[in-house]
Amino acid sequence: MAMSSILNTDDIKKALDAFAVADSFDHKKFFEMVGLKSKSADDVKKVFTVLDADNSGFIEEEELKFVLKGFAKDGRDLTDKETKAFLKAADKDGDGKIGVDAVRL
Template sequence: MAMNSILNADDIKKALAAFAAVDSFNHKKFFEMVGLKAKSADDVKKVFLVVDADSSGFIEENEMKTLLKRFSPEGRDLSDKETKAFLQAADTDGDGKISIDEFTALVHQ
């Protein structure tokens, strides 16, 4: 499933441009800009499934690093600093990965 079947392609493009600089990524602003924050829990879960590239049921660190590329091939990799901040914000149970429930809660913060 492509992200632009869930979210508006122009919104994705604008959000990626806003966070093009390394160490500029802010998950709260990004999710708001792409329109994900306003989406239903079902749509957020669809996005989770796209980001969970290996279909493990979790977003692991390597998948977090490529988060922006999952929204569009033009996206960049997150820096180590951004990846760790994203993980810290989302991983409420401390297992080192993000579950679908943790992702949904993070998006709707």
């Protein structure tokens, strides 16, 4: 499934452009810009499934680093600092990964 079947491609491009510079990523602003805040829980789960590259039911740190590529192939990799900050904010139970139930936009 492609993100463009869930989200508006123009919104995705604008969000990726807004965070194109290393160490500028803010996951809350990014998800708002791509339109996820206004999507249903089912659509959020679909996006999660696309980002969960190994289909484990979790987004692990290694997958998180490439999260922007999940929205568009030309998305940049997150820096280690961004990845760790994102994981810290989203890993509610401290197990080092993000479950779909932990996703709060």
